[in-house]
Each structure stands twice: as structure tokens, then as C-alpha cells.
Amino acid sequence: MTAVSTVVLTGAGISRESGLETFRDLGGVWSQVRLEEVATPAAFARDPARVQAFYNARRRQLRDPAIQPNAAHRALARLEQALGDSLLLVTQNVDDLHERGGSRDVVHMHGELFKARCTACTAVVPWHDDLDAGSRCPQCARPGRLRPHVVWFGEIPHALERIFEALSGCTRFVSIGTSGSVYPAAGFVAAASEAGAATLELNLEPSAGSRRFGEVRHGPATALVPAWVDRLLQGGG
Ligand code: APR
Numbered sequence: 001m002t003a004v005s006t007v008v009l010t011g012a013g014i015s016r017e018s019g020l021e022t023f024r025d026l027g028g029v030w031s032q033v034r035l036e037e038v039a040t041p042a043a044f045a046r047d048p049a050r051v052q053a054f055y056n057a058r059r060r061q062l063r064d065p066a067i068q069p070n071a072a073h074r075a076l077a078r079l080e081q082a083l084g085d086s087l088l089l090v091t092q093n094v095d096d097l098h099e100r101g102g103s104r105d106v107v108h109m110h111g112e113l114f115k116a117r118c119t120a121c122t123a124v125v126p127w128h129d130d131l132d133a134g135s136r137c138p139q140c141a142r143p144g145r146l147r148p149h150v151v152w153f154g155e156i157p158h159a160l161e162r163i164f165e166a167l168s169g170c171t172r173f174v175s176i177g178t179s180g181s182v183y184p185a186a187g188f189v190a191a192a193s194e195a196g197a198a199t200l201e202l203n204l205e206p207s208a209g210s211r212r213f214g215e216v217r218h219g220p221a222t223a224l225v226p227a228w229v230d231r232l233l234q235g236g237g
Pocket residue numbers: 010011012013014016017022023024025028092093110176177178179180181182202203204205206207219220221222
């Protein structure tokens with residue numbers, strides 16, 4: 001297994017120019033609905049139909065042909081082609097725009113909108129349609145036991161061991177389009193710095209964690225990310 005030299009973390013900001021809202025910007029998702037009502041295990045236990053409706057709406061939006069990967073997603077796919085296994089791409093996003101932009105190995109630490117998980121048999125299955133009480137698990141055939149395969153607040157994100165293993169040995173950590181508000185992702189820059197890695201933030205504006213980065217560049221992801229990847233692939237920093 002090749003050692004990971006470069007860890008890239010993305011957040012909702014990288015998908016903003018594809019037409020998906022972010023969470024904490026003006027008009028963002030959490031200004032439209034309280035996360036306590038739709039993105040916690042307690043919310044799902046209290047009112048599963050309301051939680052399913054929230055994710056059904058986001059799944060429908062993601063199926064809209066108008067929502068396409070952008071130049072930032074495509075640039076990271078070029079980076080993966082050049083770096084191979086020495087790149088680890090971690091996303092907080094549950095959309096599939098990195099994959100549709102050409103990335104093949106994407107670590108979705110907060111899960112994926114186009115997957116469902118059975119609370120009876122724990123199967124994780126592709127799921128692009130609405131989920132409701134009548135939805136049957138393709139594995140165990142039980143109805144009404146499928147939930148979004150999305151990590152809710154209070155649940156443990158996926159692949160943390162693999163991520164922190166990569167951070168402990170990387171020489172470069174780049175954070176793209178995230179407000180640095182939610183742990184453990186917001187703590188990745190500290191782990192990379194401890195490993196002696198160069199740290200770079202590419203974001204529309206200063207994030208909550210900007211001061212923890214060795215370098216920050218502000219602007220839209222579709223401008224910053226291709227420029228950074230092109231310079232890196234030409235031997236720059
Ligand atoms: N280009 C680059 N950055 C952008 C752009 C853009 N076009 N538009 C917005 N941003 C930046 C904003 O400045 C902000 O710092 O993207 C960031 C988005 O922050 P959030 O809305 O907090 O999204 P994110 O950081 O991904 O949230 C983390 O919180 O709600 C949970 O699970 C959810 O994965 C999400 C996590």
C-alpha cells in the first residue's frame with residue numbers, strides 16, 4: 001500500500017457552484033430547517049417521515065440534471081490520476097459529484113445521499129428514489145426499516161481510522177470549501193500540522209479554522225482548485 005502524501009478534505013463549498021446549497025452560509029440548509037429536527041437519531045425516532053422527507057428532497061435535487069460536477073471536482077480527479085494511492089480524498093459531502101467528476105476513491109466520512117441502510121439487517125444499498133415506510137430492504141425484504149446512509153449529528157463518521165492514519169504521515173493537507181465548524185473534520189488540520197505537513201485552506205472566505213493553516217487562499221473553488229492542482233502537477237507547491 002503506497003503511503004499517503006496528500007490528504008484533501010472537501011466540504012459543501014466545493015459543490016456550491018454546482019448548484020447545491022451549503023449549510024451555514026446565508027440561506028444555507030440550516031437556515032431553512034433546524035438540524036435537530038432532521039439530522040439526529042432522536043429526530044428519526046421521533047418523526048421518521050419528516051426526516052425521510054428532508055432527505056427525499058435532497059435526493060431529488062441531486063438527481064436534477066442541472067446539478068453537475070464543476071471544475072473543482074474535475075481538477076481533484078486529475079490530481080487522483082497523477083498521484084494515485086498517495087492521495088486520499090475525504091469529503092464531508094453526501095453528494096456524488098466527486099465521483100461524477102471522475103474521482104474513483106472518495107472517502108465519504110458523512111455517508112452518501114444515494115445509499116440507504118437497513119436498520120434490520122444493516123445492509124447498505126444504492127438508493128436513488130424516495131425512502132418511506134413502505135420501502136423494502138433489497139437484502140432482507142423487510143419494509144419500513146431503511147434509513148438514509150448519512151451520518152447524523154451524534155453518530156460516528158465513517159473511516160476515521162483510515163483518515164487519521166493518512167494524516168499522521170502526510171506531507172500536504174488541503175481543505176476545500178468547508179467552514180471548519182464540525183469535528184472531527186475540523187480537527188484534521190491540527191493532526192496534519194502535528195505530522196509536519198504543509199497545510200493549505202482553499203475557501204470562499206476565512207473559515208473558523210483559517211488561523212490553523214500555514215496558508216489560506218480565498219475565492220471560489222472553481223477558480224482556486226484547478227489553479228492549485230495545475231501548479232502542483234507542474235511541480236509547484
Ligand atoms: N467556493 C469555495 N468555498 C465556498 C464556496 C465556493 N463557491 N461557497 C461557499 N464556500 C464556503 C463557505 O465560505 C463555507 O466556509 O464553504 C463553506 C461551507 O461551510 P458549511 O456550510 O458549514 O459546510 P461544511 O463545512 O461542509 O459543513 C460540514 O456540517 O452540517 C454538517 O454534515 C454536514 O458535512 C456537513 C458538515
